[in-house]
Every structure is written in C-alpha cells, then in structure tokens.
Amino acid sequence: MHRLADLYEALDATTSTNAKVEALVGYFRDTPPEDAAWGLFFLTGRRLKRLIPSKALRQWVRELTDTPEWLFDETYAVVGDLAEVIALLLDQTERPAATEELPLSRWMEERVLPLAGLSLPEQRERVTGWWHVLPRRELFLFNKMLTGELRVGVSDTLVVRALAQHAGLPPAAVSHRLMGTWAPSRAFFEQLIAPDVSDGDRSRPYPFYLASPLEQPPAQLGERDAWLVEWKWDGIRGQLIRRQGGVYLWSRGEELITERFPEIAEAAASLPDGTVLDGEVLAYAGGQPLPFSLLQRRIGRQKLTARVLAEAPAAFMAYDLLEQEGQDLRGLPLRERRARLEALLRDRPMFPVSPVITAPTWESLAEARHESRSRNVEGFMIKRLESPYQHGRKRGDWWKWKIDPFTVDAILLYAHPGHGRRASLYTDYTFAVWKGEELLPIAKAYSGLTDEEIARLDRWIRAHTREKFGPVRSVEPLQVFELHFEGIAASPRHKSGIALRFPRIARWRSDKTPRDADSLERLEELLHAPA
Amino acid sequence: MNVSPVLDRQPLVTVTSDGLYCPPGDFHIDPWRPVARALITHAHGDHARWGSQRYLGTSPSVGLLRKRLGAEANISTLGYGERLKLGDVTVSFHPAGHVLGSAQIRIEHRGEVWVVSGDYKRDPDPTCLPFEPVRCDTFITEATFALPIYRWDDTRLVAQEVLRWWDGNREAGRASVLFCYALGKAQRLLAELARLTDREVLVHGATHALVECYREAGVRMLPTRPVSEMEKGTSYAGALVLAPPSAAGSTWMRRFGEHETGFASGWMRVRGNRRRRGYDRGFVLSDHADWPGLLRTAKETGASRILVTHGSSDTLARYLRENLGLDAAPLSTPFEGETED
Numbered sequence A: 001m002h003r004l005a006d007l008y009e010a011l012d013a014t015t016s017t018n019a020k021v022e023a024l025v026g027y028f029r030d031t032p033p034e035d036a037a038w039g040l041f042f043l044t045g046r047r048l049k050r051l052i053p054s055k056a057l058r059q060w061v062r063e064l065t066d067t068p069e070w071l072f073d074e075t076y077a078v079v080g081d082l083a084e085v086i087a088l089l090l091d092q093t094e095r096p097a098a099t100e101e102l103p104l105s106r107w108m109e110e111r112v113l114p115l116a117g118l119s120l121p122e123q124r125e126r127v128t129g130w131w132h133v134l135p136r137r138e139l140f141l142f143n144k145m146l147t148g149e150l151r152v153g154v155s156d157t158l159v160v161r162a163l164a165q166h167a168g169l170p171p172a173a174v175s176h177r178l179m180g181t182w183a184p185s186r187a188f189f190e191q192l193i194a195p196d197v198s199d200g201d202r203s204r205p206y207p208f209y210l211a212s213p214l215e216q217p218p219a220q221l222g223e224r225d226a227w228l229v230e231w232k233w234d235g236i237r238g239q240l241i242r243r244q245g246g247v248y249l250w251s252r253g254e255e256l257i258t259e260r261f262p263e264i265a266e267a268a269a270s271l272p273d274g275t276v277l278d279g280e281v282l283a284y285a286g287g288q289p290l291p292f293s294l295l296q297r298r299i300g301r302q303k304l305t306a307r308v309l310a311e312a313p314a315a316f317m318a319y320d321l322l323e324q325e326g327q328d329l330r331g332l333p334l335r336e337r338r339a340r341l342e343a344l345l346r347d348r349p350m351f352p353v354s355p356v357i358t359a360p361t362w363e364s365l366a367e368a369r370h371e372s373r374s375r376n377v378e379g380f381m382i383k384r385l386e387s388p389y390q391h392g393r394k395r396g397d398w399w400k401w402k403i404d405p406f407t408v409d410a411i412l413l414y415a416h417p418g419h420g421r422r423a424s425l426y427t428d429y430t431f432a433v434w435k436g437e438e439l440l441p442i443a444k445a446y447s448g449l450t451d452e453e454i455a456r457l458d459r460w461i462r463a464h465t466r467e468k469f470g471p472v473r474s475v476e477p478l479q480v481f482e483l484h485f486e487g488i489a490a491s492p493r494h495k496s497g498i499a500l501r502f503p504r505i506a507r508w509r510s511d512k513t514p515r516d517a518d519s520l521e522r523l524e525e526l527l528h529a530p531a
Numbered sequence B: 001m002n003v004s005p006v007l008d009r010q011p012l013v014t015v016t017s018d019g020l021y022c023p024p025g026d027f028h029i030d031p032w033r034p035v036a037r038a039l040i041t042h043a044h045g046d047h048a049r050w051g052s053q054r055y056l057g058t059s060p061s062v063g064l065l066r067k068r069l070g071a072e073a074n075i076s077t078l079g080y081g082e083r084l085k086l087g088d089v090t091v092s093f094h095p096a097g098h099v100l101g102s103a104q105i106r107i108e109h110r111g112e113v114w115v116v117s118g119d120y121k122r123d124p125d126p127t128c129l130p131f132e133p134v135r136c137d138t139f140i141t142e143a144t145f146a147l148p149i150y151r152w153d154d155t156r157l158v159a160q161e162v163l164r165w166w167d168g169n170r171e172a173g174r175a176s177v178l179f180c181y182a183l184g185k186a187q188r189l190l191a192e193l194a195r196l197t198d199r200e201v202l203v204h205g206a207t208h209a210l211v212e213c214y215r216e217a218g219v220r221m222l223p224t225r226p227v228s229e230m231e232k233g234t235s236y237a238g239a240l241v242l243a244p245p246s247a248a249g250s251t252w253m254r255r256f257g258e259h260e261t262g263f264a265s266g267w268m269r270v271r272g273n274r275r276r277r278g279y280d281r282g283f284v285l286s287d288h289a290d291w292p293g294l295l296r297t298a299k300e301t302g303a304s305r306i307l308v309t310h311g312s313s314d315t316l317a318r319y320l321r322e323n324l325g326l327d328a329a330p331l332s333t334p335f336e337g338e339t340e341d
Helices: A002-012 A017-030 A033-043 A054-065 A069-079 A082-090 A104-117 A120-133 A136-147 A156-167 A171-178 A186-192 A262-268 A292-300 A306-311 A334-345 A362-369 A451-463 A520-528 B059-069 B155-171 B185-193 B205-216 B251-256 B271-277 B291-300 B313-324
Strands: A227-233 A236-243 A246-251 A275-285 A314-324 A377-384 A398-402 A406-417 A426-435 A438-445 A465-469 A472-475 A480-485 A487-490 A498-501 A504-508 B020-022 B027-029 B037-039 B054-058 B075-078 B083-086 B089-095 B103-109 B112-116 B138-143 B175-179 B201-203 B224-226 B240-243 B259-264 B281-283 B305-311 B327-330
Touching: A002 A017, A002 A033, A002 A136, A017 A033, A017 A156, A033 A104, A033 A156, A033 A186, A054 A069, A054 A082, A054 A120, A054 A136, A069 A082, A069 B313, A082 A136, A104 A120, A104 A136, A120 A136, A156 A171, A171 A186, A227 A334, A227 A398, A236 A262, A236 A314, A246 A262, A262 A314, A275 A292, A292 A306, A292 A487, A292 A498, A314 A334, A362 A377, A406 A438, A406 A520, A426 A451, A426 A480, A426 A520, A438 A480, A438 A498, A438 A520, A451 A465, A451 A472, A480 A498, A487 A520, A498 A520, B054 B059, B054 B089, B059 B075, B059 B205, B075 B089, B138 B291, B138 B313, B155 B175, B155 B185, B155 B259, B155 B281, B175 B251, B185 B201, B185 B205, B185 B240, B201 B205, B205 B224, B271 B281, B291 B313, B305 B313, B313 B327
Parallel strands: B027 B037, B037 B054, B054 B075, B112 B138, B138 B305, B175 B240, B175 B259, B201 B224, B201 B240, B259 B281, B305 B327
Antiparallel strands: A227 A377, A236 A246, A236 A275, A275 A314, A377 A398, A406 A426, A406 A472, A406 A480, A426 A438, A465 A472, A480 A504, A487 A498, B020 B027, B083 B089, B089 B103, B103 B112
16 A cells, blocks of 8 residues: 555645646556556545445544544544544554555455455454554555545546556547446456557447537637537436447446436337447426426436336437447547437437527527527537547537526525535535525535635634534524526425525625525525426 | 633633733733733734833843834843732743743732743744743633644654655755745744754745844754845755745745745644645644643643633633543633634
8 A cells, every 4th residue: 555655645745737647657657557456446536335334433533532522523524534534533642654565456355345244343343453553644545445535636637647648548548448337456457558449348438528618609609500509408418328238328427327217228228239329318208308306306216116217207318429330430520420310310219319409590599598498408509510529528619508597695594614625614505595584594505606705704604603513603694695506496305495406606795785685485486487 | 602710819810802911910911902011922923912011021032022013112021930020910931832932921929820821832842942831720721723633743753854845846956935934933944954954045034034033042043045135037946945824826936936835834734724725745833732732731730720712712621621620711812823824
C-alpha cells in the first residue's frame, strides 16, 4: 500500500494538473499490474460494497479513543469525512513510520474483502488491529477503502490521460476500455494498456458524447440547415447494446440498468446482433412521453411489481446509432448515422426515433421551444449534421438549448455543514415558503453561491443560530433566496406535499424581506397547471 | 450559552462591553475598546488594541507593542514573575509560550488567585519562553483548537517537512511561497529552520518589520531580506518566501513566476481546510495549545473552576465538566485566536 500512499500524497500536494498526470503516469509505470488495477479502481471513484456499517466504525473508534458520542459528532461535522476523522482521532500516540509492506492487491484480497464474511466482533478485532499498526497516511487510505469512497481530487479524464500516456494509446481507447463493470485484476490491467485494440467485452458501452449548454443566441451557430434539432428528452440518458445474444442497458453514470426496464430489454432481444443505440429511457405511453416523476418511481423501487410496470411504462427513445452489424459507426457523420437509425428502427414501437424538428429558421424554432413544457421535454438538442460521435463534453457539435427554469423565492431555515472541501462551512441549506403564518420546508439546495457568498452566509448563520440539532442549525428566518428548479411533483412524503426537481440557488435576494417570499399556494398552482 | 462566573464572592474578572475587567484592580485585560488601563497578554491585533490611556505589558513584548500601539502609547512593562499592586489586587505576568513576550496574567486578591491565559501553547518554541503552569482557583483558558483531532507533531518534524518542500521546489526551479502569520509563526519558522540550514529567506514587508523586532530581542533566525528590496525582474526560482495569508491571491504574488504555495497553521490538520483554500501544501503548525495541551493545562493549574473563551469554548467546557469533573463554563469574548484566513 506504500505506493498508493505515495501517489495519494503526491496528488494531494499539488493543485497543478500536469503534476498530477505526471504522478499518475509514474504510479502506473512503477506499480505491478495487479496492484495498479486496484489503484485504478479507487482512482476512478469505484467503491467496494459496504463491508462494515459506518455506525460500527464510529463506535469502535470512540471506544478506542475514549471519545463521547456528542464530541465525536461535533468533530465529524468539522472534518466532514469519516475516514479522515477516524485517522485523526487515532493519531494520538507515536505511530509506526512504516510497516512491512503488503502490496495493495494482497491488502484488498487477503484482508479487506474477506471482512465481508465475518461477524462484527471478528471484524472489530481485525480492523482495530490494523488501526494500531498502520502508519498515519495508510491508516487514512485504509479507512477510505472501508467507508467506500476514495476521492483524490483527480477527475476520470486525468486518470485516462495518464493511462493513455503510459500505454501509448489514444485516450478514447482507454476511456472505452474503462467503461462498464470490471474486476480489478492483473489480467484486466494488462488488457487495459495492451496495444491490441480488438476489444472483446461484449457488454462494454462507448463513452457518451455530452452536449454543452447553449449560451449564445442559436443564430450564431450559422446556417440552420447545417443542424439537426430534436426535443431534449427528460429521462435517463442510456446506451442500449445488443451483442452476441445479450442485451445491456447502461445509464450515463455507467450503471447497468437492464433489469430495471424489462420491457425494453425484451424488445431489444429482437434487434439485429451487433447494434448499439444511444438514446433516452422515458416513461412513455400512447406515443407520448410522461413526466419524469413517473420514471423516478421505477428507479426508486426495490422490486418492480406488475403495478409499477403498468403505472410507469417505459420506452427507449433512440437518437443515435453507434454500432451496426458489429461495426463502430462513430466516425460517420450524424447525417449518415441518423439515416441508418431510422431505417433500422422502422416499425419498432418500443424504440421510437427522436423526431426531427423541422421549423425552418432559428426564429420559428425559438417559437416552437415554448411548447417544451407541455410536451414534458426540457428544450432542444441541436446537433451538427456533419459531426462524428465524439466522447466527453467536447464543445462545438452538440448543444442543449434548455427552457428557462421555474423560480421561487424561499427563506433559509436550516443549515448543515458541507463535506470534503467545504467541511467547516455551512453550505447545505433547507429553504421554506409560507403557508399562512407558518414556514414549510420545500427544498434542500447547496450549489449556486460563490465562495465569497458562502463565507458571508456562513458567518451570518453562526451569528443568527436559533437552535442546534447536532451538526444542523436552525436560523432566524430572515434571508431570502431565489431558487431555480426544473419541475414539481406531488409528494406525500414531504410535509409541504410537493417535491422540487433539481432545486439550486440562483441568487441571494438581500433586497427582499421574508414577507416577500413565495407561498405554498403559488407552488401548488404550478403543480395543478395543465401539463 | 454564556455563563458569567457567579461566586459567593465578587468575581475577579468579568466580561464588560469593553473587555475582560477586574473590578477590585480597576483594569481591563486585552480590552477591545479604549479604556483607562489595559493589561496586555501579547501583541496580536485582537489582544493589543489601540487607544487606551495606559498599557501594561511584559518587558520582552515592548518592541512589538510599540509597533502595534504607536510611538505615543503610554506603555509600562513588568518582567515575568514581577509583582505589582493595582488597586486591591496584585498582578504578575507569566510566560504563555505563544509568541515573543506573551503572558498569562495572574491576579491575586485576598488569597484568591485567578489566571487569564491569553493565547498559549505547550510545545517548545525557540522564539519565546515556555508556558509556565500557574496554580490558581479560577483559570480562564482559550479554546481555539478544542477538538480531539487537533494534536501537534513535534515542531522539528514540521520544519523538516517545510525544508523538504523548499528543496523539492528548488530542484524544480520553482519558488516556494509559505503563508504564515507575520507575528509569531514567521519568526518561529525562521528560528526552527535555522537549525537545519543557513540559506536566506525572503519576507513580505509586513513580516519583515516584525522579524526585525525579534532580532532586536536576540532571537536567532535565518537571514532574511524583504521582497521589496529585490530588483525588478529578479528570478525567484528556488527562493522561500514568507508572507501573511492576506497576500494570497493578490497582485503582489505575480512577481514570483512559477511557484507552489503552502500555509502553516493548525487548521491545516484537516484536509478540507487546505483544499478549500487551494494551497498546494498545508503544514500543521500552531502557536495555540492542541487538545491534549488544553486538557493537561486545565489539570495542571489545579483550578477548581475553568472559564473558556474564544474558539470551541462550548465544547471544551462541556468536556471538562462531563469527562474531567471540573467546574467549567464558556465565557463569551470576541477574541479570534487563530483565524482561518
């Protein structure tokens, strides 16, 4: 584990991108492949299934360090990271500088993973034993592995860039090989950096191409004829793979969601072998998309009952063809891919093709955009007809032209400290609106303020706290914020009876008094407005 | 919850709108508003404020107090341990180990003894005398780092770490800009590094003036040169520069070309604090007591009552009460301790 600790230290000790890539390349070069595979597993944000409940970890460290629960909670709120707080609390006596080196893969396979089969007392004995002997920085890494997440301040893009540089491969090839699920093993890592690009894994998706938000008027994109325009569907971006007799549906988050959508999987079985579609999983019935909140029911359920399937039927709205007859089509222009897509999916109602919007000018298009909300879509996608299918968020060929969000003026009611980088600041907020003389919480939001505003609000919160509930503070209901959100749905789980979709802070309205904030009635009107 | 000390007898120190006040001695300690007589624990800006009629501080702090309070300020001094009668009480200053000339203030009144700690630390520091535990009935302690995660490493190890960082940057042809308080931390670093190297260090103007004060007081440190004396166009590759945290992100930084930044502070113990500020490196070094230091000191004073000021005062008071069985309560003051910026 020394090598990973060295790498972590090097990544942590610089804010320079080049220095980070250099450190990563050095790690991949000097580390045996079976260990590098595990390093990569954590660097790309993958996590182990939880082996030990975090409650147990907390209890053990409190017992070992004689820390009362309230003090642990206060400390945790300041640090914001369980692995770190444990490492800092245990760092009380002279710790050993270095232990016998056990390579990372053996740490994982001989020590960490086998914890899964043990009883809590056995787990306690082993874990606290390692806590006693691990040097400080490895103690922290070890805790990170146990608690599931090892964020090191490097993006996947940087890791891919470093791997590509180490392997002498194009980044796109490495990125493709890293998609999907893989087991961190010597074989995997060797295949990952192998020069031979004939990739065997039939389930593996292509890296998604992501659109950039359109910030300028669309007329600046030039000739209308050079662009294909579609609705921006409000569902789950997905890639549907039909290869060698199997069907795989991937979400953009690289999660395999095939089993969540049995009707799509079943229909996909009749697609010709060697087909990969890019598109959107939608709640869909009678040739029309349904609101996103219906789809959410499908995602949220543990078990898909017949009733859920009937209430929230799903379809795959296709908009691109990435592979046909086993051939990678991504280099072809969109015009050609689109023509093939339409021919392929003709007469397949489970796979509607995202219709092309024919409004002939940018002006008439702007007009048509007003229909977005009533169509349950989020605006337009604008794609260059001559563009290949790229990967990542490369600006220039794919644009999303979203409709303006809903807004509400709400009052700050509770504040909670953030995590990681924002651990000692109050950065997570709960907002409320009026119901008569009462304030009802309607949304939690944390993004949208500048660092300077966060610092100012943090000071205000500390000076205007009414009550403390553990790490949460209730504050005097005085500050008004304009929130933006994408949608609203009835929600019996919330006291307010509503749930907002993607709420975020647009502006701190210091010009408004609490009386100027909105009422629940106004939000309920949005709820009942004709869809 | 702010509890003022309620005793059978009049408290020797209370909090007024002007600051900590001793009624039977008729003086304030580190007042935050101008008063008639101010006793000053040390020369940091939140403790030594301008505008009072008469000041009393320790002899070794007089140079720093002059800088802070102005040439006209009426400052008298007392050596450590020297006693002085003020009104009905006897006062004396005792080393606090915080910065040059820093003191705890002992107040004795008809057999009862109170001690106001000011800011203090228990770790060795070549720039000032070590903290001296003083037996007392009531101890007013600071609580800047009163959480069990705050524990300081041996300062010599931290100095070695700084030197390794500087050497690494030198090899790479980069400057190393280390942010640290201009008073106390900078001089402590220069003194600790003097055990390891003899290279010259560049300093920000604000730091420079205070380094000179320390030199006049006989503290041995690395040779320094103010950045302002460097010619335009000088290369800073390989240099170590000490600057106050307020210089971070300012136009003053532009001259250094390729550089890495570091911050020396107790807050750097928590990773998120460093990342939030975007420093490349954090060095855990504080002039305040860490958690074990605070607990140990509370015990060593033998005080039957502990009052806790600035920082995590609620936390420390509760722990002392519930876990060490001491009579402890928070005392609200606007002292800042080690600020995060």
